[in-house]
Amino acid sequence: MNHVQIALAGFAQRYDLAYQTGLFIRIVVAGVFGYLIGYERKSRYKGAGMRTHAIVAMGAALMMVVSKYGFRDIPDFDPSRIASQIVSGIGFLGAGVIFIRNNSVSGLTTAAGIWATAGVGMAIGAGSYYVGGGASLLLIFTQIILHDVPFLAKEPYRGVLKITTSHYDAVITELFDTFNAEKIKVLNVKIGKSKDGTKMELDLLYPPGYEKNELIIKWSNDKRVDSING
Known part of the structure; x- marks a missing residue:
């Protein structure tokens, strides 16, 4: 080379x-x-x-x-x-x-x-x-x-709300009135019986920016509601 x-x-x-x-x-x-x-x-x-x-x-x-x-x-x-x-x-x-x-x-x-x-x-x-x-x-x-x-930034979001109550008729009526007032859409409802009363499972669509924790705290203080989570 x-x-x-x-x-x-x-x-x-x-x-x-x-x-x-x-x-x-x-x-x-x-x-x-x-x-x-x-x-x-x-x-x-x-x-x-x-x-x-x-x-x-x-x-x-x-x-x-x-x-x-x-x-x-x-x-x-x-x-x-x-x-x-x-x-x-x-x-x-x-x-x-x-x-x-x-x-x-x-x-x-x-x-x-x-x-x-x-x-x-x-x-x-x-x-x-x-x-x-x-x-x-x-x-x-x-x-x-x-x-x-x-x-x-804010947009609608889905969530499941589970409630157990022994005062079903009164609670479900007031709960749906709250949903209508706060523009929460109910997508699906499941209702069953438990030893403590009636158990509801609600599939909800919350409006943009909605604070669902405030809703849960409000209803957890209601003595007619035995348990609530979401």
Whole structure:
């Protein structure tokens, strides 16, 4: 090997190293934006926080880099094959943070945030720093503004109210009058007998911003109600 070939080989090696360093930086940047998105979730004590979002973003960026640049030696390869699987594959993480309790669903926003964070990582992994960075900031802004601004943040929510009483007729009449006055919709009613009296299970849709704890406290002080929870 002559001096020219040695010089060309050294240049190619340095170029490849610099090239791969640039791709690695994309993964780091994706992790930073994922961390910022996760910080907003962590500040609200959600299940998926900074580490989860950072890893999702870096993983998506890594897979995007491999998908787009890892098969340059193969002619006519499909760079979208791996990338397309990220969108569907990230669903298992989202499913892990969604909980259903008493007909009330929680964790949907965090699950959607994880899915969107994967998109941020994909964009940065593909080299679209502006799109990925802008999308992450927009995502953080959306989560903050729709949570903290009262008229935007509040929305109707479901809950189950369980009451046991030995004065069924009077209690059910006054209870439904309260629902009508406070614009609470009754979606379903289950009534059964127990040794203490009549047991009611009400599936309710509360209006935006309604404090159901006040309703529970009010009726727990009623001597005709043996037990109430929701």
